[in-house]
Amino acid sequence: MMRFLQSSVLASASLALAASIDDCPGYTASNIVQSDGKLTADLTLAGTACNIYSTDLTDLKLLVEYQTESRLRVKIYDAGLQVYQIQESVLPRPSGEGVLASDAAIQFQLAEDPFSFSISRTGSGEVLFNTSNTNLIFESQYINLRTSLPQDPNLYGLGEHSDSFRLSTNNYKRTLWNAESPFIPRNSNLYGSHPNYLDHRGESGSHGVALLNANGMDININKTDSGDQYLEYNILGGVLDFYFLAGPSPTDVSKQYAEIVGFPAMMSYWTFGFQQCKYGWPDIEFEEGVVANYSAANIPLETLWADIDYMESRKVFTTDPEKYPLDKMRELIGEMHQRGQKYVMMLDPGIAYKDSYATYSRGVEAEAFIKADDGSLYRGTQWAGEVVWPDWFAPKTQDWWTDEILRFFDPETGLDIDGAWNDMNEVSNFCDDVNCDPSQAAVNDKRQVAPISRKTLRSQQDSEGDMKGLPDRELFTPAYRIKNHQGDLSDKTLYTNNTNFDGTVQYDTHNIHGLMMVTATRHALLERRPNSRPFVLTRSTFAGSGTKAAHWFGDNYSSWDDYRATISQMLSFAAVHAMPMVGSDVCGFNGEAQEQMCARWALLGAFQPFYRNHADISAPNQEFYLWKSVTEAARKAIDARYRLLDYIYTAMYRAASTGVPIVNPLFFIYPNDAETFGIDLQWFYGDTLLVSPVTDDDATSVTFYLPDDIFYDFWTLQPVQGTGAAVTVVDVAVTDIPVHIRGGTILPLRTASGDTTALVRQNDFTLIVAPGTDGKASGSLCLDDGDSVDVGSEYSDISFAWDGQTLKAEGTFGYSTDVVIESVKILGGDEPVTKKGTWSLNEAFEITVS
Numbered sequence: 001m002m003r004f005l006q007s008s009v010l011a012s013a014s015l016a017l018a019a020s021i022d023d024c025p026g027y028t029a030s031n032i033v034q035s036d037g038k039l040t041a042d043l044t045l046a047g048t049a050c051n052i053y054s055t056d057l058t059d060l061k062l063l064v065e066y067q068t069e070s071r072l073r074v075k076i077y078d079a080g081l082q083v084y085q086i087q088e089s090v091l092p093r094p095s096g097e098g099v100l101a102s103d104a105a106i107q108f109q110l111a112e113d114p115f116s117f118s119i120s121r122t123g124s125g126e127v128l129f130n131t132s133n134t135n136l137i138f139e140s141q142y143i144n145l146r147t148s149l150p151q152d153p154n155l156y157g158l159g160e161h162s163d164s165f166r167l168s169t170n171n172y173k174r175t176l177w178n179a180e181s182p183f184i185p186r187n188s189n190l191y192g193s194h195p196n197y198l199d200h201r202g203e204s205g206s207h208g209v210a211l212l213n214a215n216g217m218d219i220n221i222n223k224t225d226s227g228d229q230y231l232e233y234n235i236l237g238g239v240l241d242f243y244f245l246a247g248p249s250p251t252d253v254s255k256q257y258a259e260i261v262g263f264p265a266m267m268s269y270w271t272f273g274f275q276q277c278k279y280g281w282p283d284i285e286f287e288e289g290v291v292a293n294y295s296a297a298n299i300p301l302e303t304l305w306a307d308i309d310y311m312e313s314r315k316v317f318t319t320d321p322e323k324y325p326l327d328k329m330r331e332l333i334g335e336m337h338q339r340g341q342k343y344v345m346m347l348d349p350g351i352a353y354k355d356s357y358a359t360y361s362r363g364v365e366a367e368a369f370i371k372a373d374d375g376s377l378y379r380g381t382q383w384a385g386e387v388v389w390p391d392w393f394a395p396k397t398q399d400w401w402t403d404e405i406l407r408f409f410d411p412e413t414g415l416d417i418d419g420a421w422n423d424m425n426e427v428s429n430f431c432d433d434v435n436c437d438p439s440q441a442a443v444n445d446k447r448q449v450a451p452i453s454r455k456t457l458r459s460q461q462d463s464e465g466d467m468k469g470l471p472d473r474e475l476f477t478p479a480y481r482i483k484n485h486q487g488d489l490s491d492k493t494l495y496t497n498n499t500n501f502d503g504t505v506q507y508d509t510h511n512i513h514g515l516m517m518v519t520a521t522r523h524a525l526l527e528r529r530p531n532s533r534p535f536v537l538t539r540s541t542f543a544g545s546g547t548k549a550a551h552w553f554g555d556n557y558s559s560w561d562d563y564r565a566t567i568s569q570m571l572s573f574a575a576v577h578a579m580p581m582v583g584s585d586v587c588g589f590n591g592e593a594q595e596q597m598c599a600r601w602a603l604l605g606a607f608q609p610f611y612r613n614h615a616d617i618s619a620p621n622q623e624f625y626l627w628k629s630v631t632e633a634a635r636k637a638i639d640a641r642y643r644l645l646d647y648i649y650t651a652m653y654r655a656a657s658t659g660v661p662i663v664n665p666l667f668f669i670y671p672n673d674a675e676t677f678g679i680d681l682q683w684f685y686g687d688t689l690l691v692s693p694v695t696d697d698d699a700t701s702v703t704f705y706l707p708d709d710i711f712y713d714f715w716t717l718q719p720v721q722g723t724g725a726a727v728t729v730v731d732v733a734v735t736d737i738p739v740h741i742r743g744g745t746i747l748p749l750r751t752a753s754g755d756t757t758a759l760v761r762q763n764d765f766t767l768i769v770a771p772g773t774d775g776k777a778s779g780s781l782c783l784d785d786g787d788s789v790d791v792g793s794e795y796s797d798i799s800f801a802w803d804g805q806t807l808k809a810e811g812t813f814g815y816s817t818d819v820v821i822e823s824v825k826i827l828g829g830d831e832p833v834t835k836k837g838t839w840s841l842n843e844a845f846e847i848t849v850s
């Protein structure tokens with residue numbers, strides 16, 4: 001009640017301060033210097049400061065770089081170089097080799113007075129971005145920039161959200177502020193921030209707009225009272241560092257975005273196996289039972305996950321001596337490894353604030369924790385009770401974290417995990433707000449620790465010209481309020497006025513905490529197993545997190561709504577945010593999973609990259625084997641997924657090396673078909689398999705879109721002619737999911753599945769040739785050992801081409817294997833034409849089928 005009163009007073013006070021942002025004077029460009037591929041200018045405040053939410057900056061700089069033929073950078077920053085810029089160590093910016101403007105696919109145009117800019121396509125002159133309708137506002141704690149857009153544009157991205165894949169264009173607000181977000185609310189900020197979007201304009205192409213800014217922001221997509229469409233940034237700080245990506249195909253935009261934030265981390269083969277987790281498994285014996293029951297049910301289980309249950313009093317790097325004794329855990333992990341299975345464990349960032357806790361003491365010694373203004377440790381509340389959090393900017397934090405990981409996960413004496421799971425890293429703080437006393441909140445821990453003197457107190461001189469943030473800001477409750485669903489900026493997270501070791505403040509760096517944590521975890525896992533690709537799953541993400549980690553969509557609900565939402569969430573991350581290894585908690589996290597829904601979700605999840613069943617402690621168990629129909633659905637789903645494993649692994653290879661999405665929205669494949677632009681209940685798994693699940697609550701039929709093209713039913717291999725219209729399939733059993741092979745493709749399929757992905761790898765291949773309308777088809781297959789960080793030349797990248805009579809395989813054959821292609825199936829007739837044989841995958845070959 002108290003807080004409510006305060007904020008209404010504040011709101012009316014700021015209303016009284018300035019009438020309208022239309023009063024802001026904007027900037028004038030001068031001293032314009034243009035050279036090949038580059039432009040710089042000074043921007044000077046063009047009138048009386050409006051100081052609408054904070055203080056107008058009087059002197060700005062503009063930098064325009066034609067970095068590549070398809071990438072243009074526009075950066076607007078303070079002349080004094082004090083305003084926070086994301087540390088290069090956290091997100092390295094691409095170094096554009098530079099091209100002549102005349103060679104670039106998009107052009108920058110400057111309007112000097114008032115300053116505005118626009119971006120348009122070379123040649124056609126189509127305007128992609130134009131800021132001239134409003135004045136730029138660049139204040140110490142508020143930036144406003146608006147671009148006009150064509151009516152109802154097709155915009156995608158601006159994650160993380162649980163809204164439709166194609167964003168609403170009217171009265172729509174995307175807030176970016178990483179937050180604990182149970183039940184993944186709609187129209188809200190969630191766990192991650194990705195300030196980039198893709199704008200698809202049908203036949204005139206796609207382009208991308210990426211803003212590298214980590215501050216909290218609201219992005220409004222809306223129309224003016226007179227109906228003019230716009231997209232508007234309202235940002236709490238930082239600089240404007242825009243990258244305009246020319247496309248022109250949607251896939252080109254994905255690739256160009258990955259070139260900025262980094263190509264996704266290549267995942268190990270096993271990470272595509274089926275994984276099971278549950279918060280609330282009571283003890284290690286129960287976990288053994290889960291593994292045994294999966295085996296008894298003949299459902300292949302690749303990986304078991306340990307949530308916080310294994311810890312003693314929820315302290316990371318400890319085991320519960322009663323329920324999860326170390327020796328028993330070692331035994332289970334050892335047995336799983338012998339069977340080719342994997343084990344992954346949770347690592348939260350909240351470190352119990354307890355003298356007697358060795359991880360904490362070593363962290364104190366290393367000065368690895370975030371400190372409050374008086375130099376004492378900054379405390380909050382998390383699973384472990386009263387906790388402190390790592391300051392990932394402090395110089396010894398990485399070594400401390402690596403050392404903890406090496407000790408606890410020592411294969412000889414500790415737990416020999418195969419991957420790590422970073423949760424609660426937004427960061428989540430169970431303290432509601434500034435009125436919280438963490439030691440009270442964590443009733444089990446009231447101990448005080450003497451304040452630690454701090455070496456790096458932030459001073460004004462320090463921050464001059466070092467891009468660490470302007471001094472004298474209202475870091476707690478800035479006048480512009482973003483629509484954070486948790487309330488104030490610091491609610492349920494770290495105080496935003498905390499200073500990091502390097503002198504930057506949480507106000508500016510909040511959104512990169514999760515990215516920094518997974519960077520540190522990945523680094524530590526590489527120290528453990530230098531030649532195995534590290535596997536880290538993270539809840540919180542930022543632009544570039546795909547280079548480090550996989551992501552699941554957080555604490556959803558066991559509802560049909562959240563089942564449907566997984567599709568747009570997957571498409572946004574995989575196709576727009578360069579994070580391919582994503583998926584949801586299959587069957588839902590919170591609430592009780594219903595049998596039919598869980599069966600359908602087992603099938604849905606099998607055609608998404610990351611495939612893990614997980615539930616909350618308050619939810620009933622939902623392991624697949626608990627229901628007969630779900631068991632059958634899961635067997636069928638996993639059988640298909642595993643036979644397709646090398647196909648999706650090949651897509652992963654492409655994502656990691658070129659940025660091509662691992663899964664595709666329909667318009668990525670059919671960019672000129674306007675019917676596809678809004679589809680987010682179907683997708684292409686890879687670029688070949690069209691997945692069209694049942695999506696209505698408890699339904700047994702599905703109506704889906706089939707583009708005007710030839711398709712083949714994945715299950716029966718029968719041709720299905722698409723006409724660019726909706727198709728309805730009825731009586732879809734709960735063990736079925738409609739999947740179609742797109743004509744014009746060649747699908748490498750293992751002849752059989754296996755209990756583990758290691759066993760799948762021993763099976764031969766069959767090639768499914770699905771001719772397109774022109775009778776031709778092509779495809780590819782990447783093979784390597786599935787796990788090495790550096791495979792050197794020991795990989796194969798084989799392309800297949802079918803011309804109607806002959807299938808040719810050629811490419812690179814560096815990975816030596818005994819596995820062969822044992823049959824080729826040519827689709828098209830009532831029955832596929834099958835040719836059997838033995839074709840080695842170690843060299844080029846040709847097969848003629850008459």
Ligand SMILES: *[C@@H]1O[C@H](CO)[C@@H](O)[C@H](O)[C@H]1NC(C)=O
Pocket residue numbers: 109118120127130131132133
């Ligand atoms: C940007 O918009 C303004 C105002 O509508 C218009 O005058 C200007 O020509 C536009 N810029 C371009 C490049 O079309």
Ligand SMILES: *[C@@H]1O[C@H](CO)[C@@H](O)[C@H](O)[C@H]1NC(C)=O
Pocket residue numbers: 170171172173220221222223224225
């Ligand atoms: C959209 O514009 C309308 C009309 O100006 C305004 O009332 C509404 O608040 C705006 N919504 C957003 C999200 O900006």
Ligand SMILES: *[C@@H]1O[C@H](CO)[C@@H](O)[C@H](O)[C@H]1NC(C)=O
Pocket residue numbers: 286287289290293
């Ligand atoms: C495994 O199956 C047995 C036999 O049905 C059952 O008694 C046991 O509770 C199950 N354990 C788990 C962990 O599901």
Ligand SMILES: *[C@@H]1O[C@H](CO)[C@@H](O)[C@H](O)[C@H]1NC(C)=O
Pocket residue numbers: 372373374434476495497498499
């Ligand atoms: C942050 O603000 C809170 C609430 O006003 C205050 O108690 C705390 O001392 C401040 N911390 C820093 C680091 O300035």
Ligand SMILES: CC(=O)N[C@H]1CO[C@H](CO)[C@@H](O)[C@@H]1O
Pocket residue numbers: 183184185186556557559560561562
């Ligand atoms: C769309 C959706 O299913 N969201 C739900 C997530 O869970 C909460 C809690 O049950 C619901 O209120 C939301 O509607």
